[in-house]
Structure formats: structure tokens, C-alpha cells
Amino acid sequence: MTAKTGTLIVVPARYASSRYPGKPLVALRGADGVARTLIERSWRAATEVRGVDRVVVATDDARIRDHAEALGAEVVMTSEACRNGTERCAEAHEVLGGGFEIVVNLQGDAPLTPPWFVEDLIAGLRADPGAEIATPVLRCEGAMLASLIEDRRNGRVGGTTAVFGAGRRALYFSKEVIPYTGTPYGDAEPTPVFHHVGVYAYRPAALAAYPGWDVGPLETLEGLEQLRFLENGRAVSCVEVEARGRQFWELNNPSDVPKLEAMMAEMGMA
Template sequence: MTSFAIVIPARFASTRYPGKPLAMLRGASGQARSLIERSWRAACEVKGAAGVFVATDDDGIADAVRAFGGQVVMTPSTCRNGTERCAATLSQLPEVDVVVNLQGDAPLTPAWIIPDLVAALAAAPHAAMATAALRTSATTYAHLARDAAEGRVGGTTVVTAQDGRALYFSKRLLPYLPDALEAKHERMRLHLGLYAYRPDALRWYAAQQPSSLEDLEGLEQLRFLEGAAPIQVVTHDPVGWDCIELNNPQDVPAIEAILAARGLD
């Protein structure tokens, strides 16, 4: 068995949504829980993990995590993104084969995708890391398209080679889909905020400077691609609900509606 630990990077100073990890989301019964607690609860549903750790440099987030029973790893404020924050936890984690990064703004991620991702990385010795994507449903595509039309940065899309190797990730909707194309959503894949890294790949990443495309797109995984470190993408069919990330305050009602529809408190 491939051993793995789950790390949830969380920072207070989000450009688009300051204080986002502590934003409150109401569940099916009306009970409000913070975004970071909901992400932690989603991670705790995963079977076989050596532990679930929230990585942060913010005392307020750390206090909130300890209050609901989570484990915290304090990381330097100089970490520029979640992958660097995961790298900074390595000395404080159990010794594992794989470190999984579950982004703290993705509480709707299905738990069963994580073991699949770990297994995919173990089966792809050429890859530095693996990540997950979903074929978009009609409603997810509509959400992404609405964000784009209204000038908001929403989810991230990914395009791959036939063998699943990532070609590019973007906050734009990729690939280009002609207006006349029917069932556009079937041609697009939503990247999930989920990564599985080999520890050595994390150390390599932390030793590199941010890449030019990473800076332009604001997508940390592009540092791997520009450094010729292959990324394996595991694509799944839609899971029955829209895996919307909390990127903007406008996303809160949509996420709360999905929590209510799924009966999640």
C-alpha cells in the first residue's frame, strides 16, 4: 500500500477573498461551519490517510482549527502558494510515500477521489505529481461561463494529452469551444483543487523560483510544467453535484445550496 498524508494549506490573505478560510457556510440544517472546517471534515472522510493536517501561518486560522479538533502545522509566511506550504510541512509530517494537497477552498471534493489519485501517482513513475479533474456537467459549465462573462475569476480548466499528461491549466475556459458546438460541457474538464506529490518533487518545487506562466495565471502547478516535471491528470465523470470552489463571495450561496441538497450539515 502507498502511504499518504493529507495537508490542507490555508492562508488568511487571499487577494480575491481575504479571510476566506474562516468564511462561514451553512449546511442542510442551517448550522454554520467555517470553510476550513468543512474542508477538514471532507478530508477526514478519506480512508487510509496517515493524518490530516492544516498548514497555515495565521494564528487565527490555527486557533479555529484546534478548536474543532484539527491538527495544525505552522508554516513560514514566506510560502507563496499551497504547494510551497506543503513542502514546508515535510519535516513535521509522518514519513509517507505521497503528500496530498487538498486545497482549503474545496469542501465539495469527493473523498473517494483522493485514494484514486494516490494510486494513479504510484502507477505513473514518470510523473512528479498527479492531480484530478472532472468532465464538466451542464450546470458546472454554466457556472464557469457565467463567471467568465461577468469578469470573475472562477474555476480552473485543464487540457491533457491522450495519455493523461497535463498540457496546460488555465483560469480561462479551455479548450476554445465554437458557439455552434452542441453539449459544450462534455469537452471541458474542471480542475479540482487536489494534488498528490512525491516528497522529492515537493523539495524540488520549493527550490525553484516561480515560473513566468505561474505568475501570469496565478496557478502554482504551472511551475511543474515549465520545469518539465510531468503532471498526470486523473479525469472522472461528473459526480452528481457541482464541485464548486469558494473563489469569490458570490460562490457562497451556490455552495450552501449544494450542501443543503446533499443533506450535509
């Protein structure tokens, strides 16, 4: 095996989602009126990140493979046994021969991820040699916090929040809104709540070990793959990123489609 260096971005995508089957092939209409699939938008977001050596789509579904390859994407076929995107990234890295310095998981449901989120994430992991994984967090403004709370009030699983301690090491991630605030905030007012951005940068050793760990009770309850690292005592670095005027949201439910389309229209994103 020839040793590699640099950074690999994997865009994991599966068709058989329990909450939203076929999600990677759902079309979102941009500001130019053109409908493009979620996987196309996520792959294009990955290719805009500077300083990356390779970008691949990892899937177990022929429909996603065929669609992605028609766009010009490199596709790695992975097993249906992968339980989440991290396991799919681990398998894709192995299939490619391994050896990258950093492997990034840019999930296929986050088409609004700005390239600087990922660039800052990679830089953050490199700057923290004690961390085995890093993930971005975005401080909520009042409108975003209100949207998260409204989702939970109506029984929807919206965004994930993160809390961290000294050195910005993660303490916990939750689909509940944490920490509790009890105070309303203005639309443009920073809050103590951080929205977890579903992107991960891994050191290869931790990524390779991940599929062999048991799924713990917290990961089972929350349905959040990153909790497996915390449940196994691994250091997770939270890298704060800045929105720079960009709106950010992930496609978690069918009701998010018009929300994302409205954001793209407002930001003029094709």
C-alpha cells in the same frame, strides 16, 4: 529521522488572501442549517478519505490555528513566506520529518471535494510511476460549462480548466475556459472541457524541489501554482474522476458562498 510510509494529507490555509481575506474562516450554512467554517468543512472532507495515515492543517495564522485546534485538527505552523499551498505543503512535510510516500494537498477552499476524488487521485499517482504529481479533472456537463463561461463573461475568476494529451499528461491549466468549444451544451451533456479540481498528490522529491524553482511567466500570468511543475518540465498526471451525482465547486469569490450553500442544500450535506 524515522522513515515513514503511506499518505499524508495537508490542508493549507492562509488568512491574508489578496482576493478574499479571511476566507478559511468564512462560514457556510449546510442543509441542516448549521454554519461551519470553510476550514472546518475542508478538514472534515480530508478526514473522510480512506487509506490516509495522517491529516494536518498547515497555516501561518494564529486565528486559523486556534480555530482548527478547537475542532480537534492537528495543526502545523508554517512560514508567512510560503507563496502558495504547494510551498506550504512542502514546508509542513519537512516540519513533520518527511518520509511519506505521497503528500496530498487538499486546499482549504474546496469543502465539497468528495473522498473518492482523493482516493482515485492517490491510486492514479501510484499507477503512473513516471509522474511526479497528479491532480484530478472532472469532465464538465453543460450546466457547469455554462457557469464557467458566465464567470469569465462577467470578469470573475471562477474554476480552472485543464487540457491533457497522451497518457493524460497535463499540457496546460488555465483560468480561461479551454479548449474553445463555440457550441452550447445541454445541462446533462458531457463536454470536451475538463474542470480542474484543486487537489494535488505529490511525490516527496518533487514537492521538496518545488519551493526552490523560480516562479515562471505562466504561473505569474495565470496565478496557478501547478504551472510551476510544467514550466520546469515535470510530468503532471491528470486523473479523471466521476461526480457520481455530487456537485462540485470551490470558494474563489464572495459570490460563491450562496452557490456552495445552494449546492449543499440540494445534496443534503450538513
